[in-house]
Amino acid sequence: MQYGQYPAPRFTVAHLSDVHLLADDARQYGVIDTEAGLQLALDRLHRLDPVPDALVFTGDLADKAEPDAYARLRGLVEPVAADLGAQVVWVMGNHDERAPFARGLYDTDDAGPQDRVHDVGGLRIVALDTSVPQYHHGEIDAGQLAWLRDVLSTPAEHGTLLAMHHPPIPVPMVEVAAVIELHDQAALAEVLEGSDVRCILGGHFHYSSYSTFAGIPVSVASASCYSTDPAPLERFISGVNGHQSFTMAHLYDDRVVHTVVPLAPAPEVSGFPSDVRAQVEALSPEERREILSRKDSFFNAGFEDHAPPAQP
Numbered sequence: 671m672q673y674g675q676y677p678a679p680r681f682t683v684a685h686l687s688d689v690h691l692l693a694d695d696a697r698q699y700g701v702i703d704t705e706a707g708l709q710l711a712l713d714r715l716h717r718l719d720p721v722p723d724a725l726v727f728t729g730d731l732a733d734k735a736e737p738d739a740y741a742r743l744r745g746l747v748e749p750v751a752a753d754l755g756a757q758v759v760w761v762m763g764n765h766d767e768r769a770p771f772a773r774g775l776y777d778t779d780d781a782g783p784q785d786r787v788h789d790v791g792g793l794r795i796v797a798l799d800t801s802v803p804q805y806h807h808g809e810i811d812a813g814q815l816a817w818l819r820d821v822l823s824t825p826a827e828h829g830t831l832l833a834m835h836h837p838p839i840p841v842p843m844v845e846v847a848a849v850i851e852l853h854d855q856a857a858l859a860e861v862l863e864g865s866d867v868r869c870i871l872g873g874h875f876h877y878s879s880y881s882t883f884a885g886i887p888v889s890v891a892s893a894s895c896y897s898t899d900p901a902p903l904e905r906f907i908s909g910v911n912g913h914q915s916f917t918m919a920h921l922y923d924d925r926v927v928h929t930v931v932p933l934a935p936a937p938e939v940s941g942f943p944s945d946v947r948a949q950v951e952a953l954s955p956e957e958r959r960e961i962l963s964r965k966d967s968f969f970n971a972g973f974e975d976h977a978p979p980a981q982p
């Protein structure tokens with residue numbers, strides 16, 4: 671059903687980040703049930719229409735890189751992905767370690783940089799490993815840059831999404847986080863300029879953020895474990911148990927639209943049941959305009975049992 675000027679997106683990508691799963695049902699900081707956070711996100715994925723073509727996890731998948739955490743992550747996510755018919759793209763983060771990540775998620779003992787190319791019906795998704803063993807900041811070595819340049823030398827049918835944990839953008843809301851940013855971003859910019867990369871997906875900050883890099887849109891997804899409060903009260907830095915979310919990326923032929931999806935439920939104050947959809951779709955465009963857009967229509971004047979929907 672097309673209500674407006676735009677057709678449905680060509681690709682739908684669920685962008686999740688910073689799951690930080692722990693083995694043995696342990697709690698992060700003694701409090702955060704990281705598996706419950708992931709489960710909330712997975713439950714929401716089932717509600718999406720259109721369903722995602724890919725689930726991209728941009729790093730910090732296992733808080734302490736424990737093999738059991740990777741096994742549980744896979745056990746939770748893969749059945750959902752199979753249900754949805756979505757490909758899963760795993761990306762390394764600074765909390766991950768290459769050997770258990772490779773063994774646990776890709777069944778390989780190759781413990782070098784975990785860089786991979788995924789083809790999702792003509793959309794190329796490149797997972798770039800920005801991790802540095804024993805450190806939290808990010809780097810991309812010369813070999814990886816040469817590999818990326820080679821991959822991008824052939825454009826993909828529907829372009830490329832570049833998924834990487836350390837986002838190549840400033841961190842104005844949490845200045846000290848720049849200590850663990852991606853180093854030497856200029857070298858990456860040089861590889862990306864003129865390429866078919868349509869968007870860069872990142873994580874690491876534990877809050878949602880947006881920018882551009884080498885002229886390419888950048889979207890940073892928040893975390894499903896805890897979030898970083900971008901406006902804390904008299905705290906140098908503050909991780910909080912709230913505001914967790916993931917981000918949807920809808921790809922149209924000429925742009926990408928990002929939408930933040932909060933994990934926590936909230937009480938509904940206005941709405942209509944889903945069977946109203948069929949009634950709305952049965953209307954002509956003119957009828958829809960008169961009923962849904964007109965301020966004094968019965969729809970907007972409100973039913974006895976429903977508050978009028980808020981006007982966007």
Ligand SMILES: [Fe+2]
Binds near residue numbers: 763
């Ligand atoms: Fe993280």
Ligand SMILES: [Fe+2]
Binds near residue numbers: 730763835874875
């Ligand atoms: Fe991180």
